[in-house]
Amino acid sequence: MSKSKVLLIYTGGTIGMMQDAKTGQLKPFDFKQLTDQIPELNKFDVTLSAISFANPIDSSDMQPSVWIEIAKMIEKNYEKVDGFVVLHGSDTMSFTASALSFMLENLNKPVILTGSQLPIGMIRTDGKENLITAIEIAAAKEKGKPVVSEVCIYFEYQLYRGNRTHKFNAEHFQAFQSANYPVLAEAGVHLKYNYSALKKGNLPAGQAGGKKLKVHASLDSNIAILKMFPGITQNVVEAILNAKNVKAVILETFGSGNASTQKWFIDALKKAIDKGIVILNVTQCNAGKVEQGKYATSAAFKKIGVIGSSDITSEAAVAKLMFVLGASSNKKEIEKLLKSDLRGEMTI
Ligand code: ASP
Secondary structure (H helix, E strand, O other): OOOEEEEEEEEEOHHHEEEOOOOOOEEEOOHHHHHHOOHHHHHOOEEEEEEEEEEEEOHHHOOHHHHHHHHHHHHHHOOOOOEEEEEOOOOOHHHHHHHHHHHEEOOOOOEEEEOOOOOOOOOOOOHHHHHHHHHHHHHOEEOOEEOOOOEEEEEOOEEEEHHHOEEOOOOOOOOEEOOOOOOOEEEOOOEEEOOOOOOOOOOOOOOOOOOOOEEOOOOOOOEEEEEOOOOOOHHHHHHHHOOOOOOEEEEEEEOOOEOOOOHHHHHHHHHHHHOOOEEEEEEOOOOOOOOOOOOHHHHHHHHHOOEEOOOOOHHHHHHHHHHHHHHOOOHHHHHHHHHOOOOOOOOO
């Protein structure tokens, strides 16, 4: 059987950072230096190729334009390789994984994002294992078909559905969690896939019922997040709802989708909705879901047209809104898409 082909896309992040001699700060270095640190890559039974960003970035500098760049790199190489590994900083990895999941429609190959908490040059780095296993997953096939055919994050022995993740720890090697969806695979002595949780593969183009990869490269970032806290003032709420060009606001609520019942607050939301602004209710909790109307403190939301978004993460909600607003300007369609599970990002 021919060797699997995997394309590495190096965007930056701690995995490929080095300490600046003068300031002591961590800065990204180039891809050649990165692979020099991992001679194990040459022993792989996988044909590896790589593309590196000319200027690798700390992922805190991530922009939707870069997501589009990554998606286009995947599109350009889609027929040439069996899978992709995207090396990326962990800080915004969940946002990028979510965005790619929406942008890559009909995906039937693995796109695995990984990175590390310690640079690859450090003796105790977590980067080597992360990268090596991510490549193994991107190359994995059973009966000639890819085992994974979705956008994932591999980090510290676990494979997650990318749009279900949240970076919850800046200190531990286990930096991510997927509280509302099971882990897709666990790496121990064996790589154990959780087959029932993996997305069913889309059929490749050319086969009966197969669909061609469709890359959505239009994202609209005119959105905002309004995070609730006890004591939030009318000025702040109105400033966000009335911010110039804002088309949609993620309302980060308490518990199962609850917030203040004060009249000025509900009136402000209603006014925004009447003006055509989409309000999406996402819980601040890591686990569990929004259930508008369960408590009196969310009953008004349902009435005025706030959209409940079940158990979606804030990261996936940001990416989904940018994707949906980029795809349509029809209010009914936007609402329909937001209420639908498009890429396994929420339970409905
Ligand atoms: N600041 C880094 C980044 O996100 C952290 C990391 O790579 O884990 O690029």
